[in-house]
Amino acid sequence: MLPKADSNDPTMPDHEQLLLAVARNRDSTAFRALFDHFAPRIKAYMRRLGADSSAAEELVQDVMMAVWLRADRFDPALASASTWIYTIARNRRIDRVRQERRPELQPDDLMSEGGEEPTPDHQFEAAETAFRLRAVIGNLPPEQADVLRLAYYEDKVHAEISAERGIPLGTVKTRLRLALVRLRRAFGEGA
Amino acid sequence: MTVPAHHPAPELLLDYAAGSLREVQSLLVAAHLAYCPDCRAQVAELEACGGVLLADLPPEPVSDTLFGTLMTRLGETAAPSSPVAAPAGRSVFPGPLRRAIGAEPEALEWVRVVPGVHLSAWAVSAGTASACLLRMASGARVPAHRHTDSEMLLVMKGGFSDEFGAYRVGDVASYETHTPHHAVADADGECLCLLVQDRPLVFTGPLGWLLNRGFRF
Secondary structure, eight states: OOOOOOTTOTTSOHHHHHHHHHHHHOOHHHHHHHHHHHHHHHHHHHHHTTOOHHHHHHHHHHHHHHHHHHGGGOOTTTOOHHHHHHHHHHHHHIIIIIOOOOOOOOGGGOOSTTOOOOOOSSTTHHHHHHHHHHHHHHTSOHHHHHHHHHHHHSOOOHHHHHHHHTOOHHHHHHHHHHHHHHHHHHHHTTO | OOOOSOOOOHHHHHHHHHTOSOHHHHHHHHHHHTTOHHHHHHHHHHHHHHHHHHHTSOOOOOOTTHHHHHHHHHHTSOOOOOOOOOOSSOOSSOHHHHHHHOSOGGGSOEEEEETTEEEEEEEEEETTEEEEEEEEOTTOBOOOEEOSSOEEEEEEESOEEETTEEEOTTOEEEEOTTOOBOOEEOTTSOEEEEEEESSOOEEOSTTHHHHHHHHOO
16 A cells, blocks of 8 residues: 655656646646657547547647646546546547537535545555556456447447447446446455 | 435446536436435546546557647646635535526426426427426326436435335436336425436327427427
């Protein structure tokens, strides 16, 4: 287990550390390192979802601008750097490409009193969970990994996956639910 | 307040986290999350899955000039102002819905369907799906109807029951296509729901033609 850490802690995972440096010090070297790592991946994500190369680069700029401007809202206890950047990329694409609003839950929206989320054991739990999660995704049976990737990369709701692949809806649901059960285990292990 | 007992289908949470769910259904999911710690945890997990998939994508090189262009744009962009604080006082609407509607129930226009049952004039639609609010007086019955497509209800105040269960604040009731059901509001107060449909309802029964007009939005 990692100790409680700040941005000077050498044991802290890299990308999380870089994001905190951007948040705290407006560190442009750290931002460049984040850009070099994530921009080509954000571009690949947008390309998979149908953007051409120049539209994908426009979206990369949008996402990385948001990363710079909103870095102070990043909380490494709640999300790894790649998860946080993924949610920004997903939402920017919905705004720009689909021209829809993304209804999001904000921290002060919770309707139940005293129903706060359990506090993570330590600051970088999210990044550690991502390691376990990566292993679980890598070991999914191919048909489960396939429906999962289609959901994230093809902008298809599960009913559309069923129609396009000629797989019965019940089978798509079963595969997704089996995959979700395995994914949940990756989170249970950290507790 | 207890935690919800009826949740959106797991696939719907996945579609929401993956970003493929359309705006109208996303509104219902986001509103349910305001009540439900378990679904919040599941969505956070599915977003972490999105993070892992993003990190593992084979990178596609970006133009050499992209970083420079970005820094120029950032130089011209003022830092964002901090988000506006939520209005003081409790709203009956969960945050995502409050932001979409921009008014409280008293300020909305309502269309009477049958005595004790009203639909809001406020509605949003995207593709074949639409959402509006459903208000039932205590003990009111929604006339029997069947669905040409799926329907979901999120309870925000009071409660109702039908053949499938009893639904309280925060609960989501989901009905597949062609599932007749008879909702009756609890006797102890008004029931307010967010109603999401994937196509207009078709009413059965003698007053069907009239009700269908009322339910078209």
